[in-house]
Amino acid sequence: MEAVAAGAIGDGMEIVVFPWLAFGHMLPFLELSKRVAARGHTVSFVSTPRNLARLPPVPPHLSARIRFVSLPLPRVDGLSEGAESTADVPPGKDELLKKAMDGLAAPFTAFLADAAAGGRRPDWIVNDFCHHWLPSIAAEHKVPCALFQIVLAGMVAYMGPRWANNKSPRMALEDFAVPPEWFSVSSTIVYNPHEAGWLAGCFQPNASGVSDIERLWQINEQCHVAIYRSCEEIEPGMFALLANLFQKPSIPVGTLPPSHELVDDGEIIRSDILQWLDGQPPKSVIYVALGSEAPLSAEILQELALGLELAGVRFMWALRRPDNTNTDVDGHNVLPNGFEERTRHCGLVSTRWVPQVKVLGHGAVGAFLTHCGWGSTLESFMFGLPLVMLPFVVDQPLVARTMVERGIGIEVAREEGAGSFGRDGVAAAVRRVMAEEEGKVFASKAEKLREALADLGRQERYIDDLVDNLRRYKDATYN
Known part of the structure; x- marks a missing residue:
């Protein structure tokens, strides 16, 4: 993808988006870009060459409105050659990736200056949690x-703004395992x-x-609005709380389902995974x-x-090789001896890419055993699947x-x-979700959430409200 400068098309706004260097961030930013571009606005999507x-x-009808800006990532000691996303680094090395990304401040400044000098000053920059240096460049x-x-x-509300943490500081580890006093939505949603x-x-x-919280606080304090990949149907009352905590408009944009995976890809032969599922009874498989990561x-x-x-029960497992193992070790080799042979009649294990959506x-899938990454969880909502949950870190x-x-x-x-x-x-x-009577209750409530989110008109209105x-706030900010 070729690097280009920002430039407006027609009467729409010119918007620059700049996600963190993780595909769990870049893909939602791209989905948001496509929906904004479909409304007649031009989007310049900024990242590094390998990530782009x-x-x-991008769908052909949007290709003229979504432009890709390539900024080479500076070298940092400790990062391997070609490491440009969290998918390219081992656990714990993402801090070095943030250090490398901080080195993009100068080239981003040059990109923005060139755009402004050419009469193409963007109307907005949509940035991620870690660009603490970006708002001051934009303000210039x-x-x-x-x-x-x-x-x-x-999770953003649970972390809280600087003023709330200063008022009620969390010093010991156990302080983070109780809901903060400003988190009024629930006493059970807790680490x-x-x-x-x-x-x-x-x-x-x-x-x-720079600590992650300092990055987030600086950005939240300098940004004019906050946008969230969520909606009232999923987190009722949350956006009023966030607006009050951070003293700025807090705008939900809905679930942003991955439209590129929902389109028929025209494959002549279905993958072995989908063929295997074709042979299973309805709602009998847990994915x-x-x-x-x-x-x-x-x-x-x-x-x-x-x-x-x-x-x-029947299962289809998208198996990833574990961390801290030799790169030559295939995921299959860490399974218990004889496991795949013993479960061959009811299970399928794949270490290749799986078309998750x-x-x-x-129709054969009846539940989802998930780490509760927000993107995967939102995808499950599209189909009303009950969940077996095994969370680890971040917001999971x-x-x-x-x-x-x-x-x-x-x-x-x-x-x-x-x-x-x-x-x-x-x-x-x-068993509780897949084989016992209680599973029907979980499935019923998951289906009700699916129905609430299936109102495509409502989801589109979230994007309209964002635009x-x-x-409104562009005109009120610098004019």
């Missing part, structure tokens, strides 16, 4: 900024003690030199996927496998508790101390 080359293609050119949060909106370390770590400086170990995969075997939408624990509160699934039981889980807990959770707000 790996994005899915009198361009307003919007922060787009692609995580559960409730458990074994999960709180991740959140506490966000408040500490890292290898990039198992723990995302691309959840911290997995061989022990976790072993217990999960043995739990699926004990549950005795198509699998979730297949809060997503799980939110879904438990909504009654659409259950978590795999974990020990209170270390947070470990075993095969028996996996089997019990899977209206961007027009």
